[in-house]
Amino acid sequence: MVPSNMRMAAPDRVEPNFVQDMLAATQFRGDETYFRRLAENAPETVAWIASHGISFIQPPYYLAKGPPRIQPVGGGAAFVRALTRAAREAGVAILYQRTAEELLVDNGQVTGVVVSAGTVRKPIHADAIVLACGGFQGDKGMMLQHFGRGAETMRLISPGTLLDTGDGIRMALAIGADRAGDWNGMHAEPVDARDPKSAPVVLVYPYGIVVDRSGRRFFDEGGGLVHETWEWFARDIHFNRTGAIAYAILDRRLCLNRFAWLMSCRSLRSPAARALASILVTAAGPVASTPWRKTMASCLLPRVN
Numbered sequence: 001m002v003p004s005n006m007r008m009a010a011p012d013r014v015e016p017n018f019v020q021d022m023l024a025a026t027q028f029r030g031d032e033t034y035f036r037r038l039a040e041n042a043p044e045t046v047a048w049i050a051s052h053g054i055s056f057i058q059p060p061y062y063l064a065k066g067p068p069r070i071q072p073v074g075g076g077a078a079f080v081r082a083l084t085r086a087a088r089e090a091g092v093a094i095l096y097q098r099t100a101e102e103l104l105v106d107n108g109q110v111t112g113v114v115v116s117a118g119t120v121r122k123p124i125h126a127d128a129i130v131l132a133c134g135g136f137q138g139d140k141g142m143m144l145q146h147f148g149r150g151a152e153t154m155r156l157i158s159p160g161t162l163l164d165t166g167d168g169i170r171m172a173l174a175i176g177a178d179r180a181g182d183w184n185g186m187h188a189e190p191v192d193a194r195d196p197k198s199a200p201v202v203l204v205y206p207y208g209i210v211v212d213r214s215g216r217r218f219f220d221e222g223g224g225l226v227h228e229t230w231e232w233f234a235r236d237i238h239f240n241r242t243g244a245i246a247y248a249i250l251d252r253r254l255c256l257n258r259f260a261w262l263m264s265c266r267s268l269r270s271p272a273a274r275a276l277a278s279i280l281v282t283a284a285g286p287v288a289s290t291p292w293r294k295t296m297a298s299c300l301l302p303r304v305n
């Protein structure tokens with residue numbers, strides 16, 4: 001289940017420093033007006049979603065500390081189910097297996113969209129069109145163009161994201177839309193690339209040290225809370241580290257301390273968690289004589305989404 005974290009203090013309010021946090025996360029390249037509008041509209045939007053039968057909880061953070069967040073009960077799938085039902089009840093017709101290809105324009109006004117199903121192309125006329133085709137992470141050419149060499153080999157966080165090939169952006173640009181926002185921004189997370197499932201994140205790195213293939217540290221693991229560092233950390237691994245791989249080295253006390261272990265389970269959704277558990281069970285006596293063996297676990301982190 002995808003939990004769908006929403007960076008809100010509670011369903012009816014956003015943290016006062018939300019806009020500053022977003023600006024900092026984008027290294028001040030993001031659009032402040034956009035962030036402000038997002039913050040202003042969030043409580044009303046969440047109330048609207050709740051009016052369709054979705055309730056929200058406030059889960060603990062990935063590690064021990066972080067900004068508050070809310071999650072819909074039932075995750076993202078519950079959103080989709082509730083809003084699909086509401087749309088149908090309101091008389092919306094949903095057409096599946098269609099690809100939007102091109103916007104129709106008459107006299108400077110958008111009047112519809114050309115949609116294809118297999119080899120059949122057909123116009124659909126409308127007073128307004130909302131493009132909701134996602135980003136361009138599924139298009140290697142656009143990834144290369146906007147993020148540079150190596151971006152085309154980034155592992156996507158889930159199979160569905162492959163379908164986001166920038167079509168909506170291309171359609172809008174083709175009819176003269178302006179570009180806005182930070183095109184060099186992305187959400188990236190360090191993942192365990194041995195694990196094929198969606199989002200096998202490895203977010204325990206602030207509890208230890210991280211080294212590259214030659215055993216050198218390259219990153220300040222405690223430079224910020226996870227949500228403040230994961231994107232640039234993941235990008236550094238992917239773009240700058242040999243083999244796009246790094247190793248987190250954690251003290252075994254992390255695992256022996258039950259509280260810390262529970263915290264790390266939430267932040268380590270990969271086979272590494274199982275490996276750690278089995279080391280815990282099988283470790284006989286003090287784990288010890290070399291600095292490497294004193295450490296509890298390494299694993300991880302190639303590729304980012």
Ligand SMILES: Cc1cc2nc3c(=O)[nH]c(=O)nc-3n(C[C@H](O)[C@H](O)[C@H](O)COP(=O)(O)OP(=O)(O)OC[C@H]3O[C@@H](n4cnc5c(N)ncnc54)[C@H](O)[C@@H]3O)c2cc1C
Binds near residue numbers: 003101134168199
């Ligand atoms: C595993 C995972 C976990 C995430 N967790 C969180 C989280 O906790 N909190 C959070 O805020 N965000 C999270 N996100 C990010 C969030 O899901 C996205 O930012 C959000 O879904 C983007 O919404 P969207 O409508 O722009 O695009 P999408 O949700 O990607 O939807 C785009 C849709 O358009 C379809 N499409 C593409 N091109 C065409 C075309 N030409 N014609 C017709 N249809 C087309 C695609 O198939 C897709 O169904 C997560 C994403 C993933 C993958």
